[in-house]
Amino acid sequence: MTRSKRTRPVGLAFKQELARIALDSICPLYAVQKETKETVKYTQIAASVREVGLVEPLVVTSDKSEPDNYMLLDGHLRHAILLDMGEKYALCQISTDDEAFTYNKRISRLATIQEHKMILMAVRRGVPEERLARALNINIKTLQEKRRLLDGICPEAAELLKDKQVTLTSFRILRKMKPLRQIEAAELMVTMNKYTVNYARSLLAATPESQLVNPDKPKASKGVSRQQLEMMERESANLERELRLVEDTYGTDHLDLVLARGYVSKLISNRRIARYLEMHHTEFMPEFEKITETEALTSRT
Template sequence: MPLRELPSAVRKSVKYKQIAASIAEVGIIEPPVVFRDRNDPARYHLLEGHVRLAILLEQGETEVVCLIALEDEAFTYNRRVSRIAIIQEHRMILNAVNKGVSEERLARALNVNIGNIRAKRNLLTGICPEAVDLLRDKHVPMNVFTELRRMKPMRQIAAAEMMVAMNRYSTGYVKSIVAATAEEDLVEQKRKVVRGLTEAQIELMSRESAQLDRDFKLIEQSYGADHLDLVLATGYLGGLLRSAPIVRYLAQHHPQLLAEFQKITELQQAA
């Protein structure tokens, strides 16, 4: 028994067609998750896998292996899953090819053209290992790696560090890093003309990028010690707030401080 009805828009989506193609080619990889009805042991509620179930029904299937949950979760299993990053997908494709799976079959299973498979297979060509390691679990657009290839290895590492520090992985952001890169740090020794930017603006971006690199290195040097100090201070505050007399005193004489201390400890607990 599905917990929700699948909207018609989902059935028309590219993702739906990709999953349908994958099931037709290699079968079910992730079994649907069900929970036994509390009143009727012969009935099961579908917690996760509504799209897969709809596709199987369309294909005329009458049985599927499922995972049986021990608790009726309020949220679906999908929300617990970290979706695969593009570098991880690249490695999976390489592993499949090395095991003898043809590019054509992979393309059919993922419902994409073979050019897409080849692009992902060659994703990290020209990217230095240190930059790959920094971005290995990040959701980075494929075109970002095209831009990274235009820079020399040390600049690739600096660009990856800036992306992680700023939590920005868009192609536009990396293009701006390339535009601000000195020519000696570019593979072709020639900066690409960027629409809407003058030479003076690009030069200014280069200086600001160099300053950002220096600032980043300075922060990186003290980050470990600063983080340790923060953890120790937060732990000390947590210990104070577990004392009822101290909490009463702060509530009576320093309510604003108490509120801020509570926010700090709550943030640490959430992290």
């Protein structure tokens, strides 16, 4: 029996070698506004580029209509900073895929963990800590803490939070938990889209002593009794179970609700059916009308 289809080779997403490309031949997808250039984050990146250089290359793809020109997929802030500095060339990574949305969806912006990795890379290249601190506009103590950011954090939790804006204090709190609990806490942060210090502290307070790195050391819970802590632990466990159930069925439930709402809307728009319901099932009409109004509002947003 012969095969009807041949296995297609998997192509590389990027060219293996970096290229030195003229900045004026790179076309950005959008212009960096003046308001953006006045933000703290932009100022930090600009200081880093001036002091350390370009740690991450720009990501470009060749313009199919003009092969000597390139479209900028990622690195718009760095591109604008280099132009403002009067630079003429930049090291670029050339993508074989020109879909910027697909690429950008998978990269991590200058989040806490990304900044940590950039600091480690710069230190390995021999950049002094004092120079790095000036580049990031922080003091030496904060820089050293950023270097040790993932000490005591399990790889799975770090992977979950790699592109999130999590504070240094939240990472300190996560270190007090054992690896499995760190993963649970990180999953809850991502699910709830909450990365604040207070939320991290509430997760720590709801963590059973058996899941703490140092269970003999009391958890900081001013004004909270032991009974309240135990209740929080039980509620936290119940919330996690409920979240798992919701995650498993959310897609199907949402599709069912959308289909049901559309069906009810069509029923109400039929005059004969509406008249029948008004005559024989008047209690249903107000609820059906609310569903129809909800659909109309949703379609307009």
